[in-house]
Amino acid sequence: MTGWLRLCAIAALLLSTTACGTLGAARSDRAAAIALAARDDAVDCSRPDRCAVPSELRGLAGTAFAETAAAGPEGPPRHYALILDEGGDALLARINLIRSATRKIDLQTYIFDKDDSARLVLDELLAAARRGVQVRVLIDQLSAIADLEILAALSGAHRNLELRIYNPTFGEAMPSYFDYAASVICCFRRFNQRMHNKLLVIDDAVGIAGGRNYQDDYFDWDAEYNFRDRDVLVAGPVVREMERNFAEYWIDPRSVPVERLEDVAALLLARGVPPLPGVPALRPERVERISRAAVDPQLVHERLVSRAMPVGQVEYLADLPQKHSEGPDGEGAGASGLAGLLAGAQERILLQTPYLVLSDSALDIFRGLRAREVPPHVVVSTNSLAATDNPIVYALTYKYKRRNVRELGFDIFEYKPFPDDPPVDPALGGAMPGEPVAPQPTPSPARGGSPLPGSSGSLGSGSSGSAANADGQVEDKLRTETRPSLLRTSAPANRPVPVSGEGPRMGLHAKSVVIDGRIGVVGTHNFDPRSETYNTEAVVVIEDPAFARALADSIRRDIAPGNSWTVAPREKPPVLSGLNYSMGKVLEASPVLDLWPWRYATNYEFQPGPECPAPVPRRDPAFHRCYLPVGDFPEVSLGPKSIFTRMLTAFGAGLVPIL
Template sequence: MNPLLRLLVLALVLPAAACSTLSAQQRDRAIAIAAAARAPAVDCGQPDRCAEPSPLRALAGEAFAASAAAPDGAPHHYALLLDEGGDALLARVNLIRSATRRIDLQTYIFDTDDSARLVLDELLAAARRGVRVRLLIDQLSAIADLQILAALSGAHQNLELRIYNPTFNLAKPNYLHYAASVVCCFRRFNQRMHNKLLVVDEAVGIAGGRNYQDDYYDWDAQFKFRDRDVLVAGPEVRTMERNFAAYWDDRRSVPVERLNDVARRLLADGVPAMPPARPAHPRRVEALSQAASDPETVRTQLVARAMPVAAVEYLADLPDKHHGDSALEDGVGAAGLAGLLAGAQEEVLLQTPYLVLSDHALEIFRGLRGREAPPQVRVSTNSLAATDNPIVYALTYKYKRRHVRELGFDLFEYKPFPADPPVDPALGGWWPGQAPADAPDPEVARSELPGGSLGGSRGSAGEAQVAAKLRTETRPSLLRTSAPANRPLPVTGAGPRMGLHAKSMVIDRRIAVVGTHNFDPRSETYNTEAAVVIDDPAFARALAASIEGDIAPGNSWVVAPRAKPPVLSGLNYSVGKVLERSPILDLWPWRYATNYEFQPGPECPRPLPRRDPEFHRCYAPVGDFPEVSLGPKSILTRMLTAFGAGLVPIL
């Protein structure tokens, strides 16, 4: 940016930011107000803090006992894939209620909608019965309600809330503050804590892609994330706990009462009462709450699917990644995933919502491709219709030729209305394509809805989709601005759509990875990330089956070279390749690859790989942006594709 323009922006914005600062005396007084209000009394005098018995929590006892009895000292664990949003929320609430000593929760986003408020109320209840609760939220998407934040600052002696890397020492910056941050301190503003972790009693942990917002638990009426967590019970949870402690103790983690806007609220009004919960769908919240206290439901819905595994490792960045005076070694933390990927021999199955590869990731995949016998690489990612971030998808679109031709990816783009989504209506989830007015009542058994009985597998192909053709736009989340460019785009179907958010990988059907890392520049350079790595063939096969379900024909389109390029194939390929490398100009309208839909029939009884000679006979092209209802807005994607390459380092 021009230095003169930078000074002008700072001159306009920084005075407003300065006005929000407090003196040391004011801040000390706000801290004292919060501390004095914290209730010391607990509701339970029992040694176990009146924890609810939980068969899910009991898995940890079995794992630790097996580890102690192992003659070779090898650790034993249980691991559970949390594929459905309802199961993921059920597990969290059940584990919080089972806590006897401590709960540590670390997240990137914490909203105030139904699912987030349910979890928050459970954390408060745990603190009041004597459990120590520590809640750490990245500032970019922390709770945006100052009354709730001020109330939490003085809620109870057993509950602490800290905000990671607060901009201008504020809990709730406005757009002017964000603008000033980008101008004055771009790198620090972009250094975000992307980790998501819940640890209970250092015995059971949940890690993966889900934040605390209805989108992640199938409860949002317009958009839902197809996401994935993994629950781990056993000794490696102690590593998770130590990693959380490193963030909690880091200088970037600031107690909420020290932030200027929260402190001002405390100075003006004292510690306010927690606003009452007003769920948009109270019956759904009540049904989930009751299920979480039903041991039989927890046993059949969750525990029955847990798998004994041995080799579990939690690879997580440390906050040192954000300190210029402390460089991390290669392979430390989440960077260790690169070594696992480079060691692939036969197959890599990768799922990422944002396929914008970093230079390091490109180097690894090129190395795999250059082998005499390269491993097969299958990648599941979002289509433009499914993504929550069209700007990032524009870069995926720009490099389709490189992904398909140069790197040899078998690429699959997720549909916004998948035929067989991992959604459980019995736990309140709304089926993609089901109009909100027709949303299932949580008390209705799943056997009456597409997908079978409670806890069953995915539903049948077309039953959940509706015939109506309505344009729907998803609501903006805490991360989404009012700018149309960064909202999910209108699509041709009605009701809530689904978009990938899962970040997972299976290597050689033996190593399973579930976490937050996208192998993109932001994950590598700016964000801190984390992943659970499980070296176990049975668990790896289960994760592979989950990802393969997402790339099945009813759930994803196949990306493949065009059968007949619209212009001379050699010219089309050469021009596209040259312009692909340009960060300034890339307006070539004919892409090397496009999306295809499987057409089953007597001559095409089963899906084919894109390299099969009969592929184009069994697959019909559906265009570059299927199911997107853009009209003139299609220009937006092409312009971003043309000029967006310069954004790669921060996407």
């Protein structure tokens, strides 16, 4: 039997096994009825405002709507926007706004973990439901809460809380690794069609969109690895469009009530609705600190409200779930409208993406820009190998470094794992990169159920990027875009590489663009083939010079010499420079990762001194005098052979569309 026949036989067996396990409509209905009957219908508050906590941050929406009404039907809508760069501020804003809700809360996300920050948010959502607010939560199945007890408990927690899972593979909340293997053979495209959108909408008035999921490493709380991410808070009429887009996903057949998923339903049929597991917080003092901060009006004003700015035109460009039926919209609707914005650039594009992997259409855009008589200047902030959470994807960045630098003319800056000036504030529990991690305190006693507003109970994450389960055992942590390995059953194989430094490190996860100093874009789109073809994505587009300037300043902070290495051509060798260039170009077109040892470009570190008082562009004649080459993979504590072996393990031209 050939290898392909064996794979097909295995797939048929797996699929038949899965089919035999199907509950059927009648049993699914019984499970749903069990969850529905168990839901608490008591409401803690009888006031019309549902006992919402007064919030100046929430009040920005009232101001925006009032100014819009005053401008009249002919005037442009008025909005306020706030860039959320620091993880602590991003979590603080979410908790404050959830407590301010008077009618409804809609939350959409790709990842929802069960660690300290995620459980804090979950507790706040439950508290909001119990005071009478309608709460809807939609999570992509691939990275939904990885605990059947929690999912089953939430299915019957309260009548005001609904949880749905998007695009569940084989109708399960938690597919097995055999299911993953079967999906590669039987339904590869469907399995890879993920809802990558992240959105929080409060009362159709205030929305938060951007790159952050619900996991400690998106809020600077992880002790091993944190994401340098970015959200934007928007208050005003455009939030109604955010809400309408969420509703399209909520009613889509791919969004399945959690109680109707086979593994959750089986638990409900066997045991009924379990209590919400009570697991201690790993760092309870940190959780209490931000919980108190969320109801401190002065602190909320200083950290958040005072930095909000009135802005001009605001759009929410978001894919619809129909993208998974019909493919990308060629007319530019939804997040794919980004292509038109980039193609219309005249002077400058400042692009930040964690994964510099360009699709064919993106290549066409940038080649078209480069071919102009006066091409716009393109600056790219992305990850180094030492900083990225996804070294397999970085292999493509490495492979096409010559093309990106030489042909496309990109000025590329690769983020350091231990940046000198990261957007992290220890005041809200943030872990500073490179600093020793304090010993973890003894966990507080486990609690079941959900706390009252202002308190919290959390499931913990381990000190090395892991999570502690209910039995106190350490589980591996799924990070961002990583996929489970089909060859290992214990952990995702695609994890950050070892580095030479100690203490928590950072990697870029922010996805943002500034175009011509007047248009700012913040969202979930990685500007890569996967975002274009497989994932649904969403971005906020704000046409306002002041906002664009603030966003550009944020990105420029990340590309400063202390935070990023500069990518630039090597100095030409005295002999065979033409051969070296030609070989690199030829091998670049091959379908595998080329191992040509003399790369066209490498990473450089700025060396300040009397002759080099300030950084200079890579095209400046003084560049090689002021910058020291630090190699292709600085601060990675692996030898070249190990690095290339890791890259080659999962590299191939066929992977490009899904990376």
